[in-house]
Amino acid sequence: MFNAIVMFLHVVVSLVLILFVLLHAGRGGGLSDMFGGVGGSSAGSTVVEKNLDRLTVMAALVFLFTTMLLSMRLS
Secondary structure (H helix, E strand, O other), X not given: OHHHHHHHHHXXXXXXXXXXXHHOOOXXXXXXXXXXXXXXXXXXXXXXXXXXXXXXXXXXHHHHHHHHHHHHHHX
């Protein structure tokens, strides 16, 4: 039961992590410009980028934690 919950959480977090990485701005701007306000270089877009960075790091830490839990429980 515990393994199933952790595995479900792992799959959900991996999909969220993929989404967050794809939302990051690349060389010419990314999908996150869509949520940044009227202009691509407005002050709001930097706040969105900082929050997106924080969410991506938190999702990556949860992904790391669930990976470690699964590797210890399944071995």
